[in-house]
Amino acid sequence: MVTRESFHNSIKELEEKMKTMSDLAISSLENAFEAFKAKDVELALKVIEEDEVVDDLEIEINHFIIWLMAKEQPVARDLRRIIGALKISSEIERIADFGVNIAKSTIKIGNSHSLVNITSLEKMKDISVIMLQKGLHSFLDGDIKLAEEVGKLDDEVDDYSSEAYKTITGYLKEHPEETDQLVQLLLINRYLERTADHITNIAESAAYLIKGQMYDLNS
Amino acid sequence: MVTRESFHNSIKELEEKMKTMSDLAISSLENAFEAFKAKDVELALKVIEEDEVVDDLEIEINHFIIWLMAKEQPVARDLRRIIGALKISSEIERIADFGVNIAKSTIKIGNSHSLVNITSLEKMKDISVIMLQKGLHSFLDGDIKLAEEVGKLDDEVDDYSSEAYKTITGYLKEHPEETDQLVQLLLINRYLERTADHITNIAESAAYLIKGQMYDLNS
Numbered sequence: 001m002v003t004r005e006s007f008h009n010s011i012k013e014l015e016e017k018m019k020t021m022s023d024l025a026i027s028s029l030e031n032a033f034e035a036f037k038a039k040d041v042e043l044a045l046k047v048i049e050e051d052e053v054v055d056d057l058e059i060e061i062n063h064f065i066i067w068l069m070a071k072e073q074p075v076a077r078d079l080r081r082i083i084g085a086l087k088i089s090s091e092i093e094r095i096a097d098f099g100v101n102i103a104k105s106t107i108k109i110g111n112s113h114s115l116v117n118i119t120s121l122e123k124m125k126d127i128s129v130i131m132l133q134k135g136l137h138s139f140l141d142g143d144i145k146l147a148e149e150v151g152k153l154d155d156e157v158d159d160y161s162s163e164a165y166k167t168i169t170g171y172l173k174e175h176p177e178e179t180d181q182l183v184q185l186l187l188i189n190r191y192l193e194r195t196a197d198h199i200t201n202i203a204e205s206a207a208y209l210i211k212g213q214m215y216d217l218n219s
Numbered sequence: 220m221v222t223r224e225s226f227h228n229s230i231k232e233l234e235e236k237m238k239t240m241s242d243l244a245i246s247s248l249e250n251a252f253e254a255f256k257a258k259d260v261e262l263a264l265k266v267i268e269e270d271e272v273v274d275d276l277e278i279e280i281n282h283f284i285i286w287l288m289a290k291e292q293p294v295a296r297d298l299r300r301i302i303g304a305l306k307i308s309s310e311i312e313r314i315a316d317f318g319v320n321i322a323k324s325t326i327k328i329g330n331s332h333s334l335v336n337i338t339s340l341e342k343m344k345d346i347s348v349i350m351l352q353k354g355l356h357s358f359l360d361g362d363i364k365l366a367e368e369v370g371k372l373d374d375e376v377d378d379y380s381s382e383a384y385k386t387i388t389g390y391l392k393e394h395p396e397e398t399d400q401l402v403q404l405l406l407i408n409r410y411l412e413r414t415a416d417h418i419t420n421i422a423e424s425a426a427y428l429i430k431g432q433m434y435d436l437n438s
Binding site: 062065066069070073075076079080083086087090169172173174176177179180183186187190 | 396
């Protein structure tokens with residue numbers, strides 16, 4: 001059973017890499033939003049720079065998976081697990097990219113001030129961080145309940161997103177002179193909504209592994 | 220050499236499915252943009268409905284790949300080819316989703332008229348369709364030149380996107396009463412720019428397979 005044990009160790013190593021990647025994506029979102037709130041261009045630049053680490057880690061995971069498949073030739077559930085890891089690491093990379101997008105919008109906003117309310121955007125960010133933790137752990141621990149919770153939280157994010165959209169466009173109609181920065185806020189709203197969608201994809205991959213069939217957690 | 224031949228046939232079958240999926244994604248983009256230009260809500264609804272076919276095809280490809288890996292246990296270049304197919308089919312599914320997003324924006328715009336110029340948006344759509352054809356064929360035919368062309372076309376799309384952004388926000392400042400529909404145009408601009416990015420990812424997967432190393436065609 002040496003092979004089985006070495007496979008088990010490789011899976012553990014793969015999962016550790018995924019956890020690191022998820023932590024980095026959460027830092028990206030948190031720091032980008034902090035930079036956005038504080039109009040901190042330095043911090044925004046740091047988020048953009050550090051995204052390279054996530055990109056490199058995704059490539060590393062891809063190579064690791066190809067090596068693992070060639071070496072162990074996994075079948076059935078093991079194979080589905082590895083393909084799940086491949087898909088999830090690609091989703092996490094995209095989530096970190098949304099942090100980069102928020103950071104870029106922050107830089108575009110620069111020092112311009114606006115009185116528009118951004119509470120809904122902050123809620124979306126907070127919920128997304130919780131969703132990512134739950135989504136990854138539903139995959140790692142095979143916990144279908146966590147995957148379902150992610151689906152419910154995605155609905156909450158969608159509601160906050162509609163609210164943010166109304167608030168920002170309503171404000172824009174009264175303040176066309178603030179168009180440039182308000183458009184950036186609309187984009188940030190979009191990035192956060194998409195972040196939650198990609199996390200929902202992670203939970204769907206987890207549910208697929210657990211239940212052995214495709215789940216649509218958006219419906 | 221029965222195994223090798225059966226593997227070769229399976230790969231051909233997989234590639235046919237990818238071509239079908241790519242054709243459907245192109246139809247999604249073309250029809251969505253046609254609906255947008257003509258304010259044709261019926262056609263927009265059709266785009267949204269037909270996306271299910273693309274989603275089902277992605278699931279079918281996923282299952283086919285898992286079956287193929289379990290059956291043939293491919294290694295080295297064969298394995299990289301199959302993982303490339305898995306990644307590319309996921310990108311094509313997302314590209315079709317951008318067609319859906321444009322269709323949804325079209326429905327939100329409804330009958331409201333605007334005099335803002337949308338030439339740059341149409342250019343972006345036209346170039347994206349060419350990019351997708353080149354990107355897929357660079358993978359299927361192992362043609363690195365096509366992959367590099369995709370990278371260059373992506374730069375063109377980015378330029379048109381900046382132009383569209385300036386045109387629309389400039390117009391918005393003068394016409395705040397058109398905020399709702401102009402915001403939808405800004406989102407369509409974003410969807411098209413992202414479409415081109417995802418197609419660039421396809422070309423990068425192709426280049427990875429051809430050259431055996433990661434390429435960043437965005438830089």
